[in-house]
Amino acid sequence: MRRLPLTSALVVLILTLSVVSRALWDPLLGRPLHASVTYGLPALEDGSWWTVVVGAFFAVKPYQYVPILLGLVAFGGFAEWRLGTRRTAIALLSCHVVAVLGTAGLLWLTRHHGYVWTTGLARVRDAGPSAAFLGAAAAASVTLSPPWRGRLRTLLVAYVVLFVIHMGSLADVEHVVGVAFGLWLGPYLVGRSPSFTTRQLTRRDFRLLACAFFVVAAFEVILHPFTHAEGPFAVTMSAQARAKELADAGLVFGLVQVVLWVWLARSLYKGRRRAWRWAVALLVAVLAVQVANYGWMVVVGEPGLLAAGWDIFGNCVGLSVLLVGRHAFRNPSPRRARRTSGSLVAPADDDQRTRATAMLEEHGTVNRLAWMTTWPENRWFVPATQRGYVAYRVHTGVAIGLCDPVAATEVERSSLLAEFADAVHGQGLVPCLFTVTQEASQHARALGWHSLQVAEEACIGLATLDFVGKAWQDVRTALNQAARLGVHLRLGALADMPRGLQLQVKAISSDWVEDKGLPEMGFTLGGVDEALDPRVRVGLAVDPDMTVHGVTSWMPFHASGGGEPAGWTLDVMRRLPGGFRYSMEFLIASACLAFRDEGCSVVSLSGAPLARSNDGDDDASLDRGTLDAFLDRLGASLEPYYGFRSLHAFKSKFQPQHEPLYLVFPDEAALPRIGLALSRAYLPEAGVRDLVTLARSGHR
Template identity: 40%
Template sequence: MGTWRVVSAFLVTGVLGGLLGIGIQSLAWSWGQVWARIDARGAVLDPSIGILGAILAGSAFAPALYRRRIRLLGLSLLVTYTLYGGDADSVYRLLAALAGLVLGVILTSGRPRPAWYRSSYHETRTLTAAMVAVTGLGPLIVLLTGVGIGPLAPVVAGLRGVDISGITDACSQNNASAHCVAGVTTAVAAGTGVVLMSLVPLLLSLVAAWGLRAGRRAAWFLAIGVNAVMALLTGLSVATRSLREPTDVIEIDRQFPGFSVLAILVPVGMCILLAITHRRFAVRASRRAVRRFSLTIGIAFVVLTATNMILVSAVSHSPSFWSSLLTTLRRFLPTIIGRPSGHTPLTGIALALHRDVGALFWLVFAIAMVGLLLGRSRKAADDAERFRTQLRSTDGGTLGFMGTWEGNEHWFTADGRGAVAYRVANDIAIAVGDPVCTPGDTVKTIRGFLDFCDANAWTAVFYSTHEEFAPAFKDLGWKSISVAEETVVPLDRFELTGKVWTKVRQPYNRGQRDGLTTLWTTWEQLPAGLVAQLDALSEQWIAEKALPEMRFTLGGMEELRDPDVEILLAIGPEGELQAVTSWMPVWREGELVGRTLDFMRRADGAMPGVMEFAIASAALHMKEQGLEVMSLSGAPLAQTVDGDADADPGITRLLGWLSRVLEPAYGFASLLRYKGKFNPEYRPMHLFYADNGQLPAIGLAIGRAYLPNASPAEYMALARSLAG
């Protein structure tokens, strides 16, 4: 936008906001509006008026996503402050913001008009949730400002106590003083006089907003319910004039009925918005979660109602059952409908419970609703087997078998020709490896998975995905970062002759001289003695590290037990286990074409170079089987070539720093150099993502996927290792 434009926008919108505000205030004075009579007595010199105007003007220069967010959320907040607070500052800020919108259009008139982008499911949910939360903040605004004189302030004025004599004195001269208005709005909606009950709509609105952001259907029903009830109760109050009955001051403000109608329109407008966007909130809770929610609120309602009725009966003179029930039930309703009548406990705990029973129930309701919103239906247990079948029949690349591991979920295209393995952490859906499909179905599979994630309120990313898929993501406007390099050895070129193979040939020959043998097997075929040695070797390796064991794309002992995984053991002359490697299958259109290294550990005291011996032996075995390729997997955050040319330089530097910091703990760069002994081809693996602004959340999600169960002690050990 530029410095001079910012300064100009600040001055222009600040002046326009003030002038327009003064003009509207003068008209409101002549119409008898209360807020105009009060705030006309003092000057308004608030720098936030110009600041907000400049921000809204600057939104015209922002990308579509942030432009939409700034305008919609900013204006929603300003309108809420104006309707509830009602002071001149709020009105001037809103007018300055509107002037900023117009100024932004003028300042960008010479530029190409930005294309209109339809909001994604995720963006629609985010904005709707924010508007529900913002409009629910009204009671808090009244509480914090102390004097709410906006059109909607009377609806939530039960936040304060009622002093009828004080109100009468303040309004005796009919001059609409600030104290008079504050008192009237307080008396108007006094009800129970309990602050907690007055804040129930705010509490439920915030819970609903939290669930709406995640696309939850239950949150949609809650938001509809809260706004519909508020509109209904306000309408009933206006129709019966019950809002004015607590005071005898009828002539304070003849415009009050109009304000009440406006108070009805706000929740009605929210209901309309929610109805229009209802298809965006389709994530249903599991049946178990619904049953738990229903049982919780049912028990809470019965227990609290019965307890309160007993207390009412204990301190009253022979109250009828229905009278006690009516008195109790009115305590569960918002303060807007007036003060409950009937028998009332007067002292001690009975008074406290009777007064706060409604707030206590709604607190239990809110907590139970959070539990309901966390409930998620799970996929069928046979999805993993279906994914494995898909992997065999199409092409999942050299790392596709990782998608079968525990912790991954699976998505399939409607025609069953494509699949994606993923796991969700912090609402980030991390697709593992390449899409599993034939080359002709790549674009359809990727786009289908993105739509699936959008419908579930997840941010989709593809992690450890090969470079050949970059064009499909580039067409989507996505960005990429090189996060690892896979080392792939074409088996037709694997030889142990020549100078380039010296570092592999020497350990292999030494192993043969020292009497090492190999066993190519599966877990089910392992002799019991070797199983025990393998378990002991693995446990010893983990114990010596004292660092969190990384998972996600790094397999452990559980993955060795898969019947499709083959294991190569290096066994010493005395039958002792010296090293173990595991090899995942690589299928292409129903045919086994290669193996990928996963698990790799050596015993203490093993022959130097035993891992080279084991890997070389495995390569020779695969070559004899007629396989095409041996992959040594990738090393996270390690690479031998420059990163993506289009990657953000700051992000590239950050990844380089992170690689250097993690090297002492995990040795990824050293591992990549080690694999270079086998003269591999280097295949970059990327993180494909939509927006740089998502990277912090994506980084946290990937970190959680790698270390899902690390203990505090393990994190401390990792921190000490990183520190030096």
């Protein structure tokens, strides 16, 4: 009550008035008090203007007090917590008044024009503060950071729109007006003008949109029997007839629909390719039936065209999301049935990924970044001998191998590279390998290929690590500041950590992605999905209040010969905005000490893409001009957005040894295509506008 005095006072006042007026157990309808405390167009036409405010403290029926009080506590309390008491009072009052008067005005304009729904609502009275607290919550959403701001707004809008469509009561219309006004009012309450901004949708956005579409579809199936015949999309059957039809014949079909939509929603959220195909096929089939039915209704003059048109429009939106965002649904199916044997462009499956992971753990390799080869969006070339593999992705006719071939010996790795090249050439593709070590670079040159340094890997030897001397001053400061503030390292599998910590990690990651001016990058850069692998260890900077200030993830490195991890490789680095300033220095230094105590010999801080401090051991015969200029321009253009070169400089605080990483390829004539394939690999979701942005920033 001290923290939320306004919400507490309103709850007490509404409960007190419900007892005094006996409305808590005796419905207002049919009593003289009904005309004095209920608002709506009839009340305003009767001159009862005070009902606009007074009606907010009552409910027409006793059972309505349950959602009113719960909603006031949840939504009103949230608004007061985020906005403060004074601004929440303004939001509640203004949203309620605008919702009531705006709805009354809308009904006054549309009644007696042949629309049965609005004509009927123009004679109805209502009571309660639901439009007030929903609108206030919408206004308070402006104080949230992405992605929570967008998620709350989406939920509020989806709720009010679905209910006004399917229920169509006076309160539902008021909710729509109240939430719309709250969204507009929110920025003014925090001292800025409202603005509408757009950004490129990421893979996660498309997955969430597709998932939300099918969740909404399942919810609509549940609501369908209760849709009122006098609602905005009225049809010929009454609500009672719908319910009877469902009970008599449609219950099983409805349950099957709900289960199917929920399964599709869950699978699409995981980015499953098979679920995407099923979803597209089902929506196309449903749309074909709906369009044919709509045409028949037009021919015979059947009522309900508006409802049928709404269904067609909604399914078209869902299909558009799936088709436009098809690149977000590349994760392989868990079954082998959909794998086309022998094709390098065929989709992989979870069985292949499992075998590749087992080979990496058994045979090992020399590339400390090799765990990236187990990520689900890769494909895997495995020779008939099953002695190793090459992970790769296909873009613009180029098969881009990721890291060195995985095999136990150098001879086997060299042989794998040659077999991979032959297989790729045999299917009309251009082969290349990206971020390989000097060993693979030498093997490639032996095949007549060229090599070009594209990054540097920062490695820390743990045997002599002590953080002593002037060069380690920044690291010591981070450790000392963390100890003073009680910030400690929590190291382990993210999937095994408490749910609250996992949610904070996802929020920090989402916030980091939202702040970028370009889409989320992929290929050699992992995210939360990759960090959830149980064999990946995540380091969290956690304070005594269990607030996560920073996140790092560490991929295992299996040295040549396999066995237990010989070291760990840094992948994700993300910090809470406004959190502990030295989070990254603290996390990396603390993890290094923990790994040293476990007996590991080396830690890799990974490579900063498109950043380097020397020319390395490039092929002296190679005319580097075309690709080198492209990579330099791409690196400079991406620097303001992703900070790769700044990251390269940051890692120098840990006094690492720098080892070059290379791109190897067979033919200089393929450099333009390889450059395009690399840009598509890193930015698979980038559109024309993003490329224009890159070009302009690079030119500046």
